[in-house]
Amino acid sequence: MDVVGATTFAFVTAFGGGTLRDLLLGRTPIFWLMDPWLSITTFAIAIISFYLINRISDKLLLIPDALGLGFFSVLGATFALQMNLSLLVASLMGVVTGMFGGILRDVLCNKIPHVFKSGTELYATCSFIGTWAFIILIVFKVDTSLASWLGTFTVLGLRILAVRYRLTLPLP
Amino acid sequence: MDVVGATTFAFVTAFGGGTLRDLLLGRTPIFWLMDPWLSITTFAIAIISFYLINRISDKLLLIPDALGLGFFSVLGATFALQMNLSLLVASLMGVVTGMFGGILRDVLCNKIPHVFKSGTELYATCSFIGTWAFIILIVFKVDTSLASWLGTFTVLGLRILAVRYRLTLPLP
Amino acid sequence: MDVVGATTFAFVTAFGGGTLRDLLLGRTPIFWLMDPWLSITTFAIAIISFYLINRISDKLLLIPDALGLGFFSVLGATFALQMNLSLLVASLMGVVTGMFGGILRDVLCNKIPHVFKSGTELYATCSFIGTWAFIILIVFKVDTSLASWLGTFTVLGLRILAVRYRLTLPLP
Numbered sequence: 309m310d311v312v313g314a315t316t317f318a319f320v321t322a323f324g325g326g327t328l329r330d331l332l333l334g335r336t337p338i339f340w341l342m343d344p345w346l347s348i349t350t351f352a353i354a355i356i357s358f359y360l361i362n363r364i365s366d367k368l369l370l371i372p373d374a375l376g377l378g379f380f381s382v383l384g385a386t387f388a389l390q391m392n393l394s395l396l397v398a399s400l401m402g403v404v405t406g407m408f409g410g411i412l413r414d415v416l417c418n419k420i421p422h423v424f425k426s427g428t429e430l431y432a433t434c435s436f437i438g439t440w441a442f443i444i445l446i447v448f449k450v451d452t453s454l455a456s457w458l459g460t461f462t463v464l465g466l467r468i469l470a471v472r473y474r475l476t477l478p479l480p
Numbered sequence: 481m482d483v484v485g486a487t488t489f490a491f492v493t494a495f496g497g498g499t500l501r502d503l504l505l506g507r508t509p510i511f512w513l514m515d516p517w518l519s520i521t522t523f524a525i526a527i528i529s530f531y532l533i534n535r536i537s538d539k540l541l542l543i544p545d546a547l548g549l550g551f552f553s554v555l556g557a558t559f560a561l562q563m564n565l566s567l568l569v570a571s572l573m574g575v576v577t578g579m580f581g582g583i584l585r586d587v588l589c590n591k592i593p594h595v596f597k598s599g600t601e602l603y604a605t606c607s608f609i610g611t612w613a614f615i616i617l618i619v620f621k622v623d624t625s626l627a628s629w630l631g632t633f634t635v636l637g638l639r640i641l642a643v644r645y646r647l648t649l650p651l652p
Numbered sequence: 653m654d655v656v657g658a659t660t661f662a663f664v665t666a667f668g669g670g671t672l673r674d675l676l677l678g679r680t681p682i683f684w685l686m687d688p689w690l691s692i693t694t695f696a697i698a699i700i701s702f703y704l705i706n707r708i709s710d711k712l713l714l715i716p717d718a719l720g721l722g723f724f725s726v727l728g729a730t731f732a733l734q735m736n737l738s739l740l741v742a743s744l745m746g747v748v749t750g751m752f753g754g755i756l757r758d759v760l761c762n763k764i765p766h767v768f769k770s771g772t773e774l775y776a777t778c779s780f781i782g783t784w785a786f787i788i789l790i791v792f793k794v795d796t797s798l799a800s801w802l803g804t805f806t807v808l809g810l811r812i813l814a815v816r817y818r819l820t821l822p823l824p
Contacts, residue, residue, distance in 0.1 A: 310821045312776040313768035327676070332499070334508025336678025337735065341745070344738040391509065394516040401513070411588070416755070418764045420590045424485035432484040477482045504671070506680025563681065566688040573685070583760070592762045596657035604656040649654045 311358050317413050318354035319347075324409035325380050329401060333387060370471060371464075373410075374434070378463030381406035381435040382442050382456050395443050402439030403432055406463070426479060430470035433477065438463030483530050489585050490526035491519075494548075496581035501556045501573060505563060542643060543636075545582075546606070550635030553578035553607040554614050554628050567615050574611030575604055578635070598651060602642035605649065610635030655702050661757050662698035663691075666720075668753035673728050673745060677735060714815060715808075717754075718778070722807030725750035725779045726786050726800050739787050746783030747776055750807070770823060774814035777821065782807030 309317075323340050330338045340346045384405025388398035407423055414421040423431045442459025446452065469475065481489075495512050502510045512518045556577025560570035579595055586593040595603045614631025618624065641647065653661075667684050674682045684690045728749025732742035751767055758765040767775045786803025790796065813819065 309768055310770040310772070310823065312821060313770070316768060316776075331503055331675055332508070332510045332513060334506075334510075334678075336676070337737065338676045338678075341676060341732070341737050341741050344740040347740060347744060388513070393509065393513050396516040396519060397513050400519060415587060415590075415759060416765060416768070418590065418759075418762065421588060424481055424488060424588070426482040426485070428482070432488075477484060479482060503675055504680070504682045504685060506678075506682075560685070565681065565685050568688040568691060569685050572691060587759060587762075590762065593760060596653055596660060596760070598654040598657070600654070604660075649656060651654065 311355060314358040315351060315354040317416065318350055318357075320416060321409040321413045322350050322376075324412040325384070325405040325407065326409075328408045329384050329387060329405040332401070332404075333391060335387070370468070374464045374467035375460070376409075377406045377431070377435055377467065378438055378460035380409070381439045381463055382459040385439050385443055385459075386452075386456070389443070389446060395447070398443055399436065399439045402442070403435045406435040406439075407432055427476060430466065430475050430477065434463050434466035434470060437466060483527060486530040487523060487526040489588065490522055490529075492588060493581040493585045494522050496584040497552050497556070497577040497579065498581075500580045501559060501577040504573070504576075505559060507559070542640070546636045546639035547632070548581075549578045549603070549607055549639065550610055550632035552581070553611045553635055554631040557611050557615055557631075558624075558628070561615070561618060567619070570615055571608065571611045574614070575607045578607040578611075579604055599648060602638065602647050602649065606635050606638035606642060609638060655699060658702040659695060659698040661760065662694055662701075664760060665753040665757045666694050668756040669724050669728070669749040669751065670753075672752045673731060673749040676745070676748075677731060679731070714812070718808045718811035719804070720753075721750045721775070721779055721811065722782055722804035724753070725783045725807055726803040729783050729787055729803075730796075730800070733787070733790060739791070742787055743780065743783045746786070747779045750779040750783075751776055771820060774810065774819050774821065778807050778810035778814060781810060 323346075326340070327338050330336060381402040383402075385398045385402035388401040389395075393401070411421040411423065422428060438459050438461075441462045442455050445455035445458060450458075495518075498512070499510050502508065553574040555574075557570045557574035560573040561567075565573070583593040583595065594600060610631050610633075613634045614627050617627035617630060622630075667690075670684070671682050674680065725746040727746075729742045729746035732745040733739075737745070755765040755767065766772060782803050782805075785806045786799050789799035789802060794802075
């Protein structure tokens with residue numbers, strides 16, 4: 309894959325979930341159209357990574373990936389709650405926002421999305437539980453930014469535990 | 481595939497077409513965001529199917545699949561007509577709405593969508609003819625709910641005939 | 653692939669980029685819903701090509717493909733500029749609009765999109781440079797339709813040069 313491919317995948321992974329969220333909620337123009345610095349930053353990181361870094365071990369990527377999953381999940385739920393959608397829908401929006409970037413990246417690479425394979429450690433489940441933790445805190449009037457951090461770190465912590473202990477969902 | 485994958489595919493198949501329809505028409509927030517019971521029902525059916533049912537024969541799925549194709553096709557055309565779009569565009573919206581869920585599911589499974597393969601029995605064609613039957617009835621001021629049922633059953637009947645007699649489109 | 657598949661791919665390639673552009677910018681209903689003649693023309697060309705033409709050499713497709721890339725790129729940037737988005741975002745919208753149709757077609761065919769593979773001659777790069785040429789001309793108050801033609805032909809010219817001399821991006 310060349311630098312255009314690599315840059316595209318960085319964009320897709322970073323912006324895919326939020327783009328779907330904004331489309332589904334009708335928040336247009338989409339978020340990254342409004343602030344060029346988001347694109348500049350992603351562009352710069354992608355090009356630097358492509359030319360300077362030979363190979364990042366998958367383990368090193370676990371933490372930023374899980375942090376992104378948590379952050380995007382909480383943000384997705386936040387926007388849904390702001391529009392007075394139901395709590396269930398807000399939690400789904402959190403999970404969709406958290407996971408869609410990675411799914412889209414895998415589809416463009418012509419792979420079955422990693423998160424759908426049996427044998428993958430808990431991923432959507434971490435997002436789901438962390439998003440619900442955030443939503444419940446909001447329902448109980450906990451301060452929004454405190455609730456956001458707690459939700460994000462719940463996702464991060466669960467994901468690290470899932471990989472560490474190879475937790476998977478029960479098969480039928 | 482684990483239960484998260486199975487649930488996701490149930491959502492994608494059930495909601496994919498209607499989501500694309502709402503996005504293209506600018507009807508946001510998307511339909512399933514407004515009514516959590518749609519998600520709860522789909523969620524429940526998906527989980528029960530995953531854990532309780534070992535294997536459904538493809539033949540058993542033909543009828544609900546064809547009914548869904550008909551129902552979604554007519555609904556897609558209905559919304560387009562309500563927005564005073566042209567009849568041709570309404571028929572395209574019907575076909576897109578009817579088929580997109582299955583296409584998206586196949587893309588996520590990393591398969592060539594079934595409906596695009598030569599040798600597949602008529603599928604898009606059934607949706608197209610049934611949608612036009614519905615549209616023509618509407619143009620002639622037939623009662624909307626009667627027209628909807630006739631359109632849906634036209635799709636269903638054509639699809640059953642196509643599979644029964646292995647009808648395919650002529651190749652060049 | 654049968655005629656439904658072929659027609660679908662014609663639609664996806666022709667309308668994919670503009671559809672994504674309209675969705676991201678919030679311009680709904682989408683452009684091809686408003687004018688049925690766009691669909692009729694595409695439909696007719698696709699069916700005629702499918703039944704009459706046995707095999708078009710890839711070389712013959714280079715010029716219309718590169719013209720389409722240039723035209724869609726400039727159009728994408730134009731709409732973004734009309735909404736007063738930043739120049740960088742307008743250039744991204746140009747590239748996305750120009751390339752997305754082909755990417756979506758490849759994804760539906762279950763292939764890795766051609767433009768992402770290393771070893772492919774410059775493609776996104778041609779769109780990017782031509783879109784910026786157009787944007788800079790607009791910034792300097794050059795007549796819009798002159799700027800559009802110059803931008804489109806920049807993309808076309810660069811793409812022909814890239815294929816002729818097998819220009820690719822440097823690998824790391």
